[in-house]
Every structure is written in C-alpha cells, then in structure tokens.
Amino acid sequence: MIIEPFNTKGALGTEAIVVSFDLEGFSRFFMQQDVHLYVPDYLNTIFNSIHSIFQSQRPYWLPENAKWLGLEREPDFVKFTGDGGLYIWIASKDNEPIPQGFKVGLITNLWILKTCFDEVTKRAQKLVPLAELPARIRFGVARGTVYGLKRGPTNETVDYVGFCINLAVRLQNYCREVGFIASARIGIDESIATKASWIKTTATQLKGIGREIVFVDKDEYETIPSDTKRALFI
Numbered sequence: 713m714i715i716e717p718f719n720t721k722g723a724l725g726t727e728a729i730v731v732s733f734d735l736e737g738f739s740r741f742f743m744q745q746d747v748h749l750y751v752p753d754y755l756n757t758i759f760n761s762i763h764s765i766f767q768s769q770r771p772y773w774l775p776e777n778a779k780w781l782g783l784e785r786e787p788d789f790v791k792f793t794g795d796g797g798l799y800i801w802i803a804s805k806d807n808e809p810i811p812q813g814f815k816v817g818l819i820t821n822l823w824i825l826k827t828c829f830d831e832v833t834k835r836a837q838k839l840v841p842l843a844e845l846p847a848r849i850r851f852g853v854a855r856g857t858v859y860g861l862k863r864g865p866t867n868e869t870v871d872y873v874g875f876c877i878n879l880a881v882r883l884q885n886y887c888r889e890v891g892f893i894a895s896a897r898i899g900i901d902e903s904i905a906t907k908a909s910w911i912k913t914t915a916t917q918l919k920g921i922g923r924e925i926v927f928v929d930k931d932e933y934e935t936i937p938s939d940t941k942r943a944l945f946i
Contacts (some may be wrong), residue, residue, distance in 0.1 A: 718861050718870075722863040725857040725874070727803040728788075729810055731822065732853075732880040733762070734796035735846040736888070744842050753839040758849075759790075759797065761832045773831035778824060781817040784798040789872060796884070800858060800872055809899075810855075816904055819894050822851050823929060826892050842846065852883030853894035882918045883926065887944050889936045914946040 735758065741747065764771035768782035789800040803810055807863055825832075829849045856876025860869035876897070883893040894900075896912055905912065911928045918924050925946075933941075 716863050718863055719867060721862075725859050727810065728856065728858040728872075728876065729801040729815065729818065729852050729873070730856070730858070730876050731742050731787075731799040731818070731851060732793075732796065732873075732877075732884045733799075734850045734884050735882055736848040736850060736891075737764060737844070737846040738795035741842070741844050741846055743852050744844055747842065750840040750842060754845070755792065757832065757836040757839065759792075761835075762797075762799075762822075765818070765825065767836065768879040771825075772835070773825065774829045775824075775828065777803075781820055783821065785814060789869075791871070798877070798880075800857070800877075812899070812901065812904075815898055816908070817901070819853060819898070819910075819927070820908065822853070823892050825849070826851055843859060848891060850884045850888065850891040851893075852880040852885070853898060854880040855895065855898040856885065879918075879921060879924065882921055883915070883924075886915055887936065887940070889940060890928050890932050892929065892932070894927045896927055898927075900927065915944060916946055917944055 742751070760775060761771065765778075766783050766786050766862045768784055772781060785801070787799040788802040791798045801810060825887055832849075833845055833847070854876040856874055856879070858872045858874035858877065859872045861873060862868060863870050876895075879895055883895060886893055893915065902912070905927055909930045911930045911933060912925060912927055913933065914920075915924045915926050
C-alpha cells in the first residue's frame, strides 16, 4: 500500500481548543480473550457519551441535581488515538476568539463526565460481557495555535499539529489523582473560575514542556497526597 504524502504547503495556523482523553486501564482491557468482538461497541459507548456534551438534551450520565450546559457546537476534528481520543475546535474563519461561554461550558461538562464515568461504564457493561473495563477517564484541555496537515488534490485537512495538542496530551496524563487539568492558556476569567471552584496552580514537571500554569478542581486538588503535590505542583 502506498501512503499518500502530505502536501508540502501546510495550512496557516489558527486558534483552537484541544481536548485529549485517555481511558485508564485500556491496555488491560485489550488483553482479554476475544476483546476484538467488543471493542467497537465499547468505543462507541465512550465517544457517544462525550458527544452528548455537545447536545441540548440532558445526557443519561448526568446526576438529576446537576445543571446542564448544552454546548450545541460540534468539534471540528475528532481522532481515536489507540487508548483515548483527541477533539479540536477551530476558531472561526475570521479568526475570532472562541467564546468564553463555550470554554466554561466545555470544561464544566467534561469534568462532570469524568466524575460520573461509572454511569458510562454501567451502560458499556450491557454491551460488553468482559470483566475488565477501563475504570476511569482522564482529560487534558489546552488552547493555542494548530496547523493543518493536508493531502491530495482537494487539499483536505487530515490531521493537525501544534504545541497545544502536545500540551493537552501531557496534561491528561500528568496527575492521575486529579485526572482533569486545563491549561490556564484557555483564557477563562479568574472570577468565573473561582465561582466554579477551580483554582490556578503551576504544574512543574510536564514532560518535554516544564512548567505550565493550570486550572484544577479545588476539592480534587486538596485530595492529592502531600508528597505528590510537592513533586508535581507549586
């Protein structure tokens, strides 16, 4: 099979919001006998649960007492990454900034999904009769410039590269006790973050990146063991 090369003229950079997620324990899940028969149903359950964030209807995994902020804006790019996935939202053609309300709603809804992942697992178990399913989902969120990689005579964008993509991937895997970290580059007003019980701190040991100012949930941050917190945050 001949792999069609990328076009030598890449796309101009554009602002984007990037979400990386990882399914904790996916490798162990994949080691089970005949797992290939059930992987499609499992992954469809996961991606459909995340996709429900972008719809106005309340998702099945949402607690009854939780407020719902339906975003009604689909991602511009989605990719399965082997044990998780990548979502990218691109700024408008006029490069207008991505609205504050969308960013706040995105972070809020993803965090609720992470905390309610047991409900997603229960739904998956109805379709996947295997003992070991991933127990947790982790998210990393970043904002920055992405560049499209294009192929073929139609110059279709088939993938993206950019520092913020690498950053989002590093964040979702940075502190498993938290499991949800958003770069402060996402640009949420501190007054809004404070009202939502998000605190700003500095991740100090991001692989290949170093230090990065981030938002984490205050209550989750306080549960991190003190030695881990000293090693990973300021």
